[in-house]
Amino acid sequence: MPVNLTAPLAADLHPVAGLSIGTAMAGIRKANRRDVVVFQLAEGSAVAGVFTQNRFCAAPVQVCREHLTANVGIRALVVNTGNANAGTGDDGLVRARTTCIALAQQLDLAPEQVLPFSTGVIMEVLPVDRLIAGLPAALADAAPDRWLEAAQGIMTTDTLPKAASRQFDIEGHRVTVTGIAKGAGMIRPNMATMLGFVATDAVIDAGLLQTLVREAADASFNRITIDGDTSTNDSFVLMATQQAGHAPIRVLDSSAGRALRDAVFAVSEQLAQAIVRDGEGATKFITVQVDGGRSVEECRLAAYAIAHSPLVKTAFFASDPNLGRILAAVGYAGIGDLDPALIELHLDDVQVVRKGGRHPDYREADGQRVMKQAEITVRVGLGRGGAQATVWTCDLSHDYVSINADYRS
Amino acid sequence: MPVNLTAPLAADLHPVAGLSIGTAMAGIRKANRRDVVVFQLAEGSAVAGVFTQNRFCAAPVQVCREHLTANVGIRALVVNTGNANAGTGDDGLVRARTTCIALAQQLDLAPEQVLPFSTGVIMEVLPVDRLIAGLPAALADAAPDRWLEAAQGIMTTDTLPKAASRQFDIEGHRVTVTGIAKGAGMIRPNMATMLGFVATDAVIDAGLLQTLVREAADASFNRITIDGDTSTNDSFVLMATQQAGHAPIRVLDSSAGRALRDAVFAVSEQLAQAIVRDGEGATKFITVQVDGGRSVEECRLAAYAIAHSPLVKTAFFASDPNLGRILAAVGYAGIGDLDPALIELHLDDVQVVRKGGRHPDYREADGQRVMKQAEITVRVGLGRGGAQATVWTCDLSHDYVSINADYRS
Numbered sequence: 001m002p003v004n005l006t007a008p009l010a011a012d013l014h015p016v017a018g019l020s021i022g023t024a025m026a027g028i029r030k031a032n033r034r035d036v037v038v039f040q041l042a043e044g045s046a047v048a049g050v051f052t053q054n055r056f057c058a059a060p061v062q063v064c065r066e067h068l069t070a071n072v073g074i075r076a077l078v079v080n081t082g083n084a085n086a087g088t089g090d091d092g093l094v095r096a097r098t099t100c101i102a103l104a105q106q107l108d109l110a111p112e113q114v115l116p117f118s119t120g121v122i123m124e125v126l127p128v129d130r131l132i133a134g135l136p137a138a139l140a141d142a143a144p145d146r147w148l149e150a151a152q153g154i155m156t157t158d159t160l161p162k163a164a165s166r167q168f169d170i171e172g173h174r175v176t177v178t179g180i181a182k183g184a185g186m187i188r189p190n191m192a193t194m195l196g197f198v199a200t201d202a203v204i205d206a207g208l209l210q211t212l213v214r215e216a217a218d219a220s221f222n223r224i225t226i227d228g229d230t231s232t233n234d235s236f237v238l239m240a241t242q243q244a245g246h247a248p249i250r251v252l253d254s255s256a257g258r259a260l261r262d263a264v265f266a267v268s269e270q271l272a273q274a275i276v277r278d279g280e281g282a283t284k285f286i287t288v289q290v291d292g293g294r295s296v297e298e299c300r301l302a303a304y305a306i307a308h309s310p311l312v313k314t315a316f317f318a319s320d321p322n323l324g325r326i327l328a329a330v331g332y333a334g335i336g337d338l339d340p341a342l343i344e345l346h347l348d349d350v351q352v353v354r355k356g357g358r359h360p361d362y363r364e365a366d367g368q369r370v371m372k373q374a375e376i377t378v379r380v381g382l383g384r385g386g387a388q389a390t391v392w393t394c395d396l397s398h399d400y401v402s403i404n405a406d407y408r409s
Numbered sequence: 410m411p412v413n414l415t416a417p418l419a420a421d422l423h424p425v426a427g428l429s430i431g432t433a434m435a436g437i438r439k440a441n442r443r444d445v446v447v448f449q450l451a452e453g454s455a456v457a458g459v460f461t462q463n464r465f466c467a468a469p470v471q472v473c474r475e476h477l478t479a480n481v482g483i484r485a486l487v488v489n490t491g492n493a494n495a496g497t498g499d500d501g502l503v504r505a506r507t508t509c510i511a512l513a514q515q516l517d518l519a520p521e522q523v524l525p526f527s528t529g530v531i532m533e534v535l536p537v538d539r540l541i542a543g544l545p546a547a548l549a550d551a552a553p554d555r556w557l558e559a560a561q562g563i564m565t566t567d568t569l570p571k572a573a574s575r576q577f578d579i580e581g582h583r584v585t586v587t588g589i590a591k592g593a594g595m596i597r598p599n600m601a602t603m604l605g606f607v608a609t610d611a612v613i614d615a616g617l618l619q620t621l622v623r624e625a626a627d628a629s630f631n632r633i634t635i636d637g638d639t640s641t642n643d644s645f646v647l648m649a650t651q652q653a654g655h656a657p658i659r660v661l662d663s664s665a666g667r668a669l670r671d672a673v674f675a676v677s678e679q680l681a682q683a684i685v686r687d688g689e690g691a692t693k694f695i696t697v698q699v700d701g702g703r704s705v706e707e708c709r710l711a712a713y714a715i716a717h718s719p720l721v722k723t724a725f726f727a728s729d730p731n732l733g734r735i736l737a738a739v740g741y742a743g744i745g746d747l748d749p750a751l752i753e754l755h756l757d758d759v760q761v762v763r764k765g766g767r768h769p770d771y772r773e774a775d776g777q778r779v780m781k782q783a784e785i786t787v788r789v790g791l792g793r794g795g796a797q798a799t800v801w802t803c804d805l806s807h808d809y810v811s812i813n814a815d816y817r818s
Contacts, residue, residue: 055747056740056765087736089750089766122733123767186720227719230735230741288437310636310719310805311595311813318814323529325638327496328595331465333638338464341498356465357498358532396719401807402719405727 001159001392003285003374007276008148008163014176015144017201018042018241022141023153026134028127029082029120034153036131038103038138039077039197045241046206047115048213052234058086059096059126060116061233069102070112076140077237078103079117079195081154081182086232087123095128102132106139119182119233121154125132127401151180154195157403158184158278164270166263170246170256171208175202177263183275185404187226188308194275196221198267200228201244202260210263212252213238217293220268224392226279227400228308238264276392279400284316285375291388292344292381298335299389302380305333306391313396321367323352330380342383348376410568412694412783412803414686417557417572424553426610427451427650431550432562435543437536438491438529443562443609446658447512447547448486448606454650455615456483456524457622457791461643468505468535469525470642476509479521486646487512488526488580488604489540490563490591495641497533504537506568510539528591528604528642529566546753560589564800566812567593573679575672579655579665579760584611586672592684593662596635597717603684605630605645607676610653611669620660621673622647635688636809637717647673685801690808693725694784700797701753701790707744708798713788714742715800722805725785730776732761739789751792757785 020040028035041047049068051061078099085092086252100114107114118126132241140154141149151161165178179198187194217236277285287305293299306312309329315322327344331338345353350366352359370376429449437444450456458477460470476483487508494501509523516523527535528595550558574587589608596603613621626645658666686694697715702708715721718738724731735754740747754762756779761771779785 050568054737054740055744056736056752058747064736084733087733089764091766099433121731122737123762124733125767144687186734188741229718229720232733232737232740238528297472309638310809311638314810314813317810320814322530322534324493324496324641328463328531328638328641329463331463331641332597335464340465340496343465353496353532355498357496357500358534388681398807400719401723401726401805401810404723405729 001283002278003282004273005160007160010148013147013163013165014167014178016117016176016178016199016241018045018245019199019239020142020144021146021150022098023146024134024137024141026130028080034149035081036134036138037079037150037153037319038135040142040241041075042241042243045239046204046209047237047239048206048210049235049237050214050217054230054232054358056087056232058084058118058233059088059092060085060118062093062233063096063100064115064235067112067115072110072112074115075109075113076103076107077115077117079154081156081161082120083118083124083126084122084233085118085126088125092126095126098128099131101234103135106135117195117235119154122232122366143385147178147180155178156183157162157280158182158215160278161269163272164267168259168263170259173244173246175244175260177209177267179267179271181271183226184278185280186229186231187224187275187279188228188230194231194234196271198264199239199241200260203242203244203246204240204249204251204260208249208252209238209240211263216264219265220272220383223390224272224276225304225307226276226394247373258313275393276394279394280393280403281397283397284395286316286393286395287377288391288393289377289378289388290382292383292385293387294385296387298385301332301335302330302382303389303391305329306378307393310396316371316395317397319368319371321364321371323367326378327353344381344383346379410692411687412691414569414683416569417560419557422556422572422574423576423587424507425585425608425650426585426652427454428608428648429551429553430555430559431547432555432558433543433550435548437489437539443558444490445543445547446488446559446562447544449551450484450648451650451652452484454648455613455618455649456646457615457619458644458646459626462642463639465496465641467493467527467642468497468501469494469527470644471502472505472509473524473644476521476524481519481521483524484518485512485516486524486526488563490565492527492531492533492535493529493531493642494527497534500721501535504535507537508540512544514560515544517747526604526644528563529598531641556587556589563589563591565591566689567591569687571680571683571687573676575675577668577672578613579653579668582653582655584653584669585609586676588676588680590680590684593687594636594689595638595640596684596688597634597637603640603643605680607673607773608648608650609669610650612651612653612655612660613649613658613669617658617661618647618649621670625673625677628674629681632799633681633685633711634716635685635803666761685803688803689802689812690806692806693804695802695804696786697800698786698797699789699791699800701792701794702796703794705796705798706797710744711739711742711791712798712800714738715787716802719805725780725804726806727779728780730773730780732776735787736762753790753792755788
């Protein structure tokens with residue numbers, strides 16, 4: 001059961017001028033489900049992306065990097081679910097390229113103008129014939145208002161589609177930012193989530209867009225974890241169709257740049273949090289905030305140690321304030337000269353630990369009250385500096401085990 | 410259900426000359442269970458230990474380090490289960506010291522001659538009055554043949570006591586090595602396991618013993634993981650009572666030194682593997698072997714990434730050869746310049762991956778056959794050097810979640 005997450009309404013997802021989306025049921029893995037999505041971008045659009053740091057990155061990720069480097073103007077994205085085309089060696093690369101060639105032919109583009117994306121089971125052969133056979137239907141379906149169908153078309157173990165949308169004005173011109181993402185396991189993004197696609201009609205060049213997509217990933221998808229497993233296919237793409245009519249954004253630190261950044265950050269954060277809320281087996285949404293560090297990096301180490309600890313996560317599932325497990329995780333996070341006597345721990349408004357030991361006023365009933373909530377903030381003070389970091393995660397439940405034990409069946 | 414593990418027989422656990430053991434039921438956390446163990450060592454015994462690298466180390470670990478540094482001759486160890494005395498600040502230190510003072514008085518020793526150990530729930534106040542009240546019964550119970558009771562007296566979520574024993578000869582003198590350990594969660598030892606005590610009557614000085622205990626830990630307890638959580642209380646102690654009658658061992662690289670090392674390694678490895686076999690919720694015992702690395706360190710990174718991955722562990726639980734998850738874990742292990750095209754993967758005798766992709770002869774039925782076994786070896790070849798490393802772990806089952814969701818109830 002997702003935590004405080006509902007399916008988006010199609011009416012809330014504003015179309016982005018210059019972008020059309022079509023979906024199809026190609027039978028990649030299962031029949032009668034939307035499993036192919038094609039994005040088409042107007043000529044002159046800018047596209048930027050960040051991709052997984054997993055060395056075993058999937059074939060489509062390798063092809064995406066090549067095609068973005070080729071710099072001939074990306075005009076289409078093709079996404080399939082049901083098969084990750086990862087761990088597939090040279091044959092996987094051929095299949096990803098074949099997909100791009102097939103779509104390019106139908107759209108009268110060069111293959112380097114197409115970006116491919118795959119998600120699903122690893123180390124199985126991508127049924128590229130079925131995927132290509134599904135492309136005409138996806139193209140026939142193309143329209144600007146298909147965001148909800150696209151969100152459905154990229155789901156794997158997600159229980160709900162994930163989409164977000166914002167609008168704001170630049171010089172009297174209405175600007176739209178709309179995006180979709182998917183989870184829901186193998187989630188510990190390292191540069192990007194499993195799959196995230198955000199589009200805007202803002203006028204901004206590709207270089208600045210690359211800066212923005214990286215900043216947005218760091219503020220959103222790079223702050224979440226479900227099971228600590230960094231996927232082979234993580235990809236987060238930001239597209240700008242240049243059609244909003246305002247003067248081009250030349251620097252992000254301008255009034256228009258900040259407005260765009262705020263909207264892209266808001267959409268990205270909402271999508272990233274939606275992935276955690278719909279994390280496999282999740283029953284709680286947990287914000288882990290570590291402050292008082294000497295660097296952001298050490299705060300992140302501590303926050304991820306807490307967020308990855310199976311013992312901490314099962315305690316949250318059980319609503320059991322067995323909070324020493326949080327201290328233990330901070331202790332092994334890898335901060336070599338950490339002084340335990342300076343550690344403070346709050347659970348929402350309840351102070352649990354002061355100076356490295358149980359706070360004298362702490363009562364288990366207070367911890368229990370917070371642990372029973374669906375949304376909990378864990379706040380750890382390291383007491384050694386001014387840096388801070390935040391990570392979002394979920395608990396570890398029986399359903400996580402069931403979902404992942406049965407994933408392929 | 411432990412994996413291929415049965416309770417040791419008292420008759421198989423050879424007493425160590427110069428060492429007596431007594432246990433008591435002190436009601437630390439629960440009534441009517443053995444929860445205090447006292448080891449008494451003959452004068453002149455050497456004691457060496459390795460302890461957790463967790464910065465939030467427990468009060469008794471801090472006191473152990475102080476007392477070993479004081480170097481006045483350790484003569485007794487006192488162990489309690491039911492309470493870890495960790496995350497307890499200055500008050501916890503006072504309670505650990507008070508325990509040592511009480512036992513020292515009863516044995517006419519200095520407090521620095523006593524080492525304290527605690528295991529159990531973190532961040533709760535150690536009931537030192539009940540612990541001290543239990544000491545006379547433990548002393549009255551003292552005898553050389555109480556190893557099995559001692560193994561029972563240090564259990565927490567362990568379902569079976571863990572003990573091992575070996576005998577060998579040096580210059581016609583029979584030498585004994587016997588030890589006990591406990592698990593079974595918060596297990597990703599970093600220098601030692603949760604608690605391990607191994608004793609020998611061999612004649613060897615404390616300096617050499619310290620070298621030996623570190624080598625033994627690296628070859629055993631430092632190669633296991635259950636949930637990746639490094640405990641606050643990990644302690645592994647090696648005691649030598651000097652009573653076997655042979656000429657003192659001056660170097661480990663001698664015939665007598667090698668014989669002792671082999672026996673200590675064998676006992677330590679058996680205990681370490683027993684902890685994994687009895688890991689919380691374990692249904693499978695998994696050996697992860699990574700070879701072809703440029704360094705042992707990078708082989709360990711890859712082996713631990715596999716052994717810690719919740720997705721890999723749930724796949725083993727389900728006997729589902731979803732083996733791309735293993736490749737993904739290798740890919741995010743942190744080997745920056747890893748070439749995926751060189752990776753090989755075997756599951757026991759079945760080759761699954763060749764040159765980074767699915768082996769053309771691999772059949773899922775063969776993977777399935779191996780996955781159904783209770784003992785499985787995962788062998789990954791990195792193809793870039795001659796180093797190798799092995800890690801032992803277990804699967805992640807529903808019972809792990811249940812055990813840790815209900816731990817304190």
